[in-house]
Amino acid sequence: MAFVVTEPCFGCKHTECAAVCPCDCFHEGEHMLFIDPIPCIDCEACQNACPTQAIFHEDSVPEQWRDFIALNAEMAEICPSITERKTPR
Ligand code: SF4
Ligand code: SF4
Structure with missing residues (x-):
């Protein structure tokens, strides 16, 4: 189980x-971030920190964003790691 970044993160x-x-x-794509599900320990810290409510536990991802579960796993493998806060765009 893991947490998942969804559409409200876009941009x-x-x-x-x-x-x-x-x-x-966390891994940084061109337009949004992705969570690698393998190291995720379901601690909820990221969900509480996200101002756009973009992060859900994979069991609770809204129906219209279910594709983001696989997308996070795929993109986390190819996008660079991000561990520090950046200035928002
Ligand atoms: S805090 Fe910002 S970058 Fe992180 S998941 Fe939420 S919307 Fe995306
Ligand atoms: S903050 Fe916790 S729940 Fe969020 S991705 Fe990291 S380990 Fe998973």
Whole structure:
């Protein structure tokens, strides 16, 4: 089980989420962040830090965003890791 970043993250990249993650799960794509499900320990820290409510537990991802579960796993493998907060765009 893991947490998943979904559509409201698109274009935001406040990245508080990445700064609070104790397991360095976050990876940075061109337009949004992704969580690597393998190291995720379901601690909820990122969900509480995200101002756009973009992060859900994979069991609770709204129906219209279910594709993001696989997308996070795929993109986390190819996007660079991000562990610190960046200035939002
Ligand atoms: S805080 Fe939320 S919206 Fe911002 S980058 Fe992280 S997941 Fe995306
Ligand atoms: S739930 Fe915890 S371990 Fe998983 S991505 Fe969020 S902050 Fe990281």
